[in-house]
Amino acid sequence: MNEFVPRIDAIAPERLVASRPAPAVPLVQPSASAANAPNGSGVNPDGGDQARREQMASAFDYARVQARVADILADIAGSSEPPAQARSTAETKLDALKPIPTVIIPMLPASVEVVEHAVEVARAVARQAELALAAQAHVNRNTVDQILLTHA
Known part of the structure; x- marks a missing residue:
């Protein structure tokens, strides 16, 4: 004998749907800088070129640091120095990369x-x-x- 009773049967359906009126939204006043833009969109006149350049410069710096770390680690693998000295040299080079x-x-x-x-x-x-x-x-x-x- 199964004593499991589904709870859905015990819930009465809701007969009345409550409706809330939508709140009034104040009008947005255009700013002076957006009004002076050529297309009125508020976007900088360069169309986001400056932001793209900054993002590309950041990605370039990140890739440059990654390449330098890879070079340092490759130097450890191919080094003829004793392991302790190679490790300390690599640590010094890696510490120099830290901002x-x-x-x-x-x-x-x-x-x-x-x-x-x-x-x-x-x-x-x-x-x-x-x-x-x-x-x-x-x-x-x-x-x-x-x-x-x-x-x-």
Whole structure:
């Protein structure tokens, strides 16, 4: 004997459908920059060429760094140096590829508040760098395996 009772039979169908009126939407006022655009669309006059150039430059930099890392790793494999020395040389070269965080402090006549804000930003960058290094130093083995599988 099956004691399973479907719950659908116990639910009464809803007889009344509640309808809500649509909220009124205020009209959008065109901005001055959109009105001055040649086609009135608010798109920059270059049609997004500047954004594409920046994206391509970023992709180029990423590819250049990847190629440099591959060269360093290939040098380790074909090196006639002892393994410990080859590893330390490769670590030095890889450390040179890491970007160095830079905070630009405004020149005089900058106000004290602006300089203090720049110092706070520099301290925050240093804290985040310490956290990132600690997180990268303690990566789970399964995470590394998954990353290698997805990029292989």
